[in-house]
Amino acid sequence: xxxxxxxxxxxxxxxxxxVGLAGVLFRRNLLFTLLSLEIxxxxxxxxxxxxxxxxxxxxxxxxxLIILAVSAAEAAVGLALILGIHRExxxxxxDELSRLRG
Amino acid sequence: xxxxxxxxxxxxxxxxLVLSTLGRxxxxxxxxxxxxxxxxxxxxxxxxxxxxxLSPTLPRPLTTTALWQWMEIRSLSIGxxxxxxxxSLLWVLVVTGVGFLIHLYSTSFMxxxxxxxxxxxxxxxxxxxxxLLVLADGLLLLYLGWEGVGxxxxxxxxxxxxxxxxxxxxxxAFVVTRxxxxxxxxGILLLYTRLGSGNIQELLSRASSQxxxxxxxxxxxxxxxxxxxxxxxxxxPLQTWLPDAMAGPTPVSALxxxxxxxxxxxxxxxxxxxxxxxxxxxxFLVAIIGAATxxxxxxxxxxxxxxxxxxxxxxxxQIGYMFLALGVGAWPAAAFHFLTHACFKxxxxxxxxxxxxxxxxxxxxxxxGGLWKRMPLVFATFLTAALSMAAVPPLTAGFYSKDWILxxxxxxxxxxxxLWLLALLGIVLTSxxxxxxxxxxxxxxxxxxxxxxxxxxxxxxxxxxxVPAALAGFxxxxxxxxxxxxxxxxxxxxxxxxxxxxxxxxxxxWLILVSEAASLLGILLAYLLFRRRLRVGEAAExxxxxxxxxxFWLAGWGFDWLYEQTVVRPYRFLSRVVGSEPLDWLYRGIGxxxxxxxxxxxxxxxxxxxxxxxxxxxxAALILALVVLL
Amino acid sequence: xxxxxxxxxxxxxxxxxxxxxxRNAVHALLYLIVxxxxxxxxxxxxxxxxxxVLQVVIWAGAIMVLFLFVMMMLSLRTEKRAAVRLxxxxxxxxxxxxxxVELMVVMTVAPPQPPAAAxxxxxxxxxxxxxxxxxxxxxxxxxxxxxxxxxxHLGRGREKDEGR
Numbered sequence: 001x002x003x004x005x006x007x008x009x010x011x012x013x014x015x016x017x018x019v020g021l022a023g024v025l026f027r028r029n030l031l032f033t034l035l036s037l038e039i040x041x042x043x044x045x046x047x048x049x050x051x052x053x054x055x056x057x058x059x060x061x062x063x064x065l066i067i068l069a070v071s072a073a074e075a076a077v078g079l080a081l082i083l084g085i086h087r088e089x090x091x092x093x094x095d096e097l098s099r100l101r102g
Numbered sequence: 103x104x105x106x107x108x109x110x111x112x113x114x115x116x117x118x119l120v121l122s123t124l125g126r127x128x129x130x131x132x133x134x135x136x137x138x139x140x141x142x143x144x145x146x147x148x149x150x151x152x153x154x155x156l157s158p159t160l161p162r163p164l165t166t167t168a169l170w171q172w173m174e175i176r177s178l179s180i181g182x183x184x185x186x187x188x189x190s191l192l193w194v195l196v197v198t199g200v201g202f203l204i205h206l207y208s209t210s211f212m213x214x215x216x217x218x219x220x221x222x223x224x225x226x227x228x229x230x231x232x233x234l235l236v237l238a239d240g241l242l243l244l245y246l247g248w249e250g251v252g253x254x255x256x257x258x259x260x261x262x263x264x265x266x267x268x269x270x271x272x273x274x275a276f277v278v279t280r281x282x283x284x285x286x287x288x289g290i291l292l293l294y295t296r297l298g299s300g301n302i303q304e305l306l307s308r309a310s311s312q313x314x315x316x317x318x319x320x321x322x323x324x325x326x327x328x329x330x331x332x333x334x335x336x337x338x339p340l341q342t343w344l345p346d347a348m349a350g351p352t353p354v355s356a357l358x359x360x361x362x363x364x365x366x367x368x369x370x371x372x373x374x375x376x377x378x379x380x381x382x383x384x385x386f387l388v389a390i391i392g393a394a395t396x397x398x399x400x401x402x403x404x405x406x407x408x409x410x411x412x413x414x415x416x417x418x419x420q421i422g423y424m425f426l427a428l429g430v431g432a433w434p435a436a437a438f439h440f441l442t443h444a445c446f447k448x449x450x451x452x453x454x455x456x457x458x459x460x461x462x463x464x465x466x467x468x469x470x471g472g473l474w475k476r477m478p479l480v481f482a483t484f485l486t487a488a489l490s491m492a493a494v495p496p497l498t499a500g501f502y503s504k505d506w507i508l509x510x511x512x513x514x515x516x517x518x519x520x521l522w523l524l525a526l527l528g529i530v531l532t533s534x535x536x537x538x539x540x541x542x543x544x545x546x547x548x549x550x551x552x553x554x555x556x557x558x559x560x561x562x563x564x565x566x567x568x569v570p571a572a573l574a575g576f577x578x579x580x581x582x583x584x585x586x587x588x589x590x591x592x593x594x595x596x597x598x599x600x601x602x603x604x605x606x607x608x609x610x611x612w613l614i615l616v617s618e619a620a621s622l623l624g625i626l627l628a629y630l631l632f633r634r635r636l637r638v639g640e641a642a643e644x645x646x647x648x649x650x651x652x653x654f655w656l657a658g659w660g661f662d663w664l665y666e667q668t669v670v671r672p673y674r675f676l677s678r679v680v681g682s683e684p685l686d687w688l689y690r691g692i693g694x695x696x697x698x699x700x701x702x703x704x705x706x707x708x709x710x711x712x713x714x715x716x717x718x719x720x721x722a723a724l725i726l727a728l729v730v731l732l
Numbered sequence: 733x734x735x736x737x738x739x740x741x742x743x744x745x746x747x748x749x750x751x752x753x754x755r756n757a758v759h760a761l762l763y764l765i766v767x768x769x770x771x772x773x774x775x776x777x778x779x780x781x782x783x784x785v786l787q788v789v790i791w792a793g794a795i796m797v798l799f800l801f802v803m804m805m806l807s808l809r810t811e812k813r814a815a816v817r818l819x820x821x822x823x824x825x826x827x828x829x830x831x832x833v834e835l836m837v838v839m840t841v842a843p844p845q846p847p848a849a850a851x852x853x854x855x856x857x858x859x860x861x862x863x864x865x866x867x868x869x870x871x872x873x874x875x876x877x878x879x880x881x882x883x884x885h886l887g888r889g890r891e892k893d894e895g896r
Contacts, residue, residue, distance in 0.1 A: 005844050046774065
């Protein structure tokens with residue numbers, strides 16, 4: 001066990017989250033968007049665990065497990081969709097895929 | 103005998119009912135007979151009633167016939183009854199007499215027009231309403247008759263409704279008099295609620311006992327009643343409708359807009375003179391309005407081209423004389439002038455009608471001329487009436503009635519002489535424009551040729567009317583010319599006549615001489631300007647100021663223009679604004695706002711998910727900023 | 733121990749940054765795996781051994797591999813132009829900086845908190861999973877089922893004689 005302050009753990013989570021956010025905003029490839037999303041989810045889980053370690057409770061890790069399950073399901077479905085999109089329109093550029101407008 | 107008086111308005115009312123329902127199916131002669139006989143019967147009954155009223159053998163109470171209960175509102179019960187006294191009897195006789203002659207005249211005048219039955223129906227309704235007005239014993243019933251004559255005026259001015267200008271003139275008449283009518287009903291209701299009764303006699307006695315002179319109630323009520331009278335009698339500021347009302351058939355102009363309806367205001371004020379005596383400021387206002395109107399209308403009459411418009415302005419001017427008389431408390435003199443005016447003005451109009459008819463609907467006097475040779479009878483009767491209107495002694499009724507008014511005005515207190523001076527100027531103007539008309543229409547070179555001679559039905563009324571136009575003056579003559587007091591004794595049965603004493607002994611003679619000189623001066627001026635074409639007249643007109651003045655007077659001193667700018671235009675603008683339903687703007691605005699918001703928001707939805715993600719991040723940043731800063 | 737946390741944290745951040753900015757997808761994926769391993773070390777350092785193992789086995793081991801499969805199937809080419817162009821990102825970059833600052837402020841407002849002295853044992857986690865959080869576990873399994881079925885259906889592709 002470390003004596004690094006919880007704050008710094010949370011800061012690490014925040015930094016990772018922002019990196020993931022930057023990836024979502026900046027990349028022009030849906031696959032990279034999904035990847036960055038994974039990074040963000042990971043960061044959120046990290047934050048949960050670090051916070052729970054302060055109180056010495058297992059709830060944080062339970063939450064981490066749930067987030068993991070969600071991320072897995074979402075990655076699976078998302079990748080299936082990406083395959084479909086690639087088949088249909090041949091491009092994975094989100095800026096090109098903008099027919100759902102109103 | 104007097105109890106038969108309910109028949110007087112009943113006959114023409116029945117005539118209206120028959121003609122309005124069956125008129126289209128009846129033949130022309132049948133319509134004529136129906137229409138004329140109902141008024142004839144009414145006239146006969148009036149004569150009988152008058153004989154009964156005046157007969158010295160029978161007791162002579164002020165007779166009231168209660169007919170039925172009209173309304174009952176809590177403690178206020180309004181009856182439907184008729185009241186006869188010398189004032190209403192005078193009006194009844196004039197209305198039925200002149201009315202009958204005009205009906206007779208109309209049978210021939212309107213024979214070539216369509217809508218014959220409709221015409222007589224309206225005319226009968228008018229007579230019935232007018233009679234109801236003057237015979238009413240309560241103010242609300244009077245108002246019923248008042249509205250009735252207004253309605254008939256509208257219907258008859260716009261008789262030839264296919265021509266839009268006629269309908270506009272009718273509407274104008276109705277709207278302008280409506281303004282007065284509204285004031286009138288407010289005044290009536292004020293009197294009802296404050297004095298607790300609508301019966302005129304009761305009202306007047308309660309007013310004189312309960313209201314101190316000059317009290318606000320009296321002033322308010324009198325002012326409102328005055329406003330109503332101004333509208334109906336076409337005095338300033340509500341006089342603009344009468345010249346345009348000449349769009350109706352000439353007999354209509356003769357009956358309604360010369361002899362009877364326009365005198366309803368005079369009747370009202372004369373009837374309620376007790377109330378006006380309690381509000382001296384309002385009464386003085388009546389005099390001022392009368393004086394102003396008679397001068398303004400005189401100038402306008404002298405510059406018109408249309409023969410009927412000359413006579414219309416002349417009517418306004420003569421009623422101004424009646425108002426002037428009422429304003430100085432000389433209501434008997436006003437009533438006398440009403441009598442003489444009805445005779446000679448109706449005669450003038452009927453004569454003008456014959457001329458118009460025989461010249462093929464020509465109204466412009468500058469296209470007439472030299473008609474004295476072709477239409478001698480018309481000329482003779484017209485001249486009689488003209489002399490009467492110009493008040494030229496000794497054989498003209500107008501002279502005696504006007505003189506009585508002037509005598510009363512002069513002796514009416516501190517402002518008397520000024521008003522008298524104005525009235526004198528009015529006399530000059532009157533004879534000026536009257537004889538301008540005579541000289542241009544009847545003398546001078548012939549410009550249009552009349553088509554044949556008028557028939558008996560047209561000429562008999564002219565002759566019959568010429569008699570009282572000349573001789574009716576002898577009912578009341580000044581002291582030095584016979585001192586006949588028939589009229590004042592007759593009218594005194596309604597209320598005592600208090601004639602002012604002359605300020606100086608020789609005053610009466612002096613006044614007569616001056617007014618005589620004034621009327622002769624007017625004739626002389628007319629002769630010089632219009633017969634001899636004196637250079638002065640033409641020179642004055644060639645100046646730009648002269649031409650401007652001429653146009654100004656022609657347009658009736660610009661009242662129409664004034665009302666157009668200040669009343670009509672803003673009203674039309676307002677009605678457009680309100681007509682676009684401003685209250686709906688709120689609700690429509692909500693809907694429009696939703697649509698606009700929708701359009702704006704749908705711009706954001708462009709289907710690019712990176713933008714959406716950026717939006718989410720932005721929102722998160724903002725919320726966190728709130729957390730951080732607060 | 734503290735030094736390891738710092739170093740692994742730095743490694744995690746740097747490698748995820750790299751993962752986000754690579755032009756080749758597989759390179760990015762590899763960098764990401766490294767980053768996840770770094771996070772696992774941090775998790776372990778904070779006394780969450782169970783979470784650390786889950787991180788390595790499932791996240792780095794299953795989900796990333798899934799990504800790899802799909803990349804192979806798509807046979808993605810190296811992106812020609814730079815992943816990020818300066819002009820296009822100035823707005824979002826600003827946004828990210830703002831967020832970063834705010835997060836830092838929020839997280840450092842509280843007084844300094846050291847982690848608890850003892851680690852949380854896997855037994856504790858297990859008994860809470862089977863105890864109070866049993867329903868949540870069931871829900872998570874349903875979610876996974878949905879994910880499986882959905883991914884199967886969506887990724888199937890259109891069959892030749894499927895009319896509509």
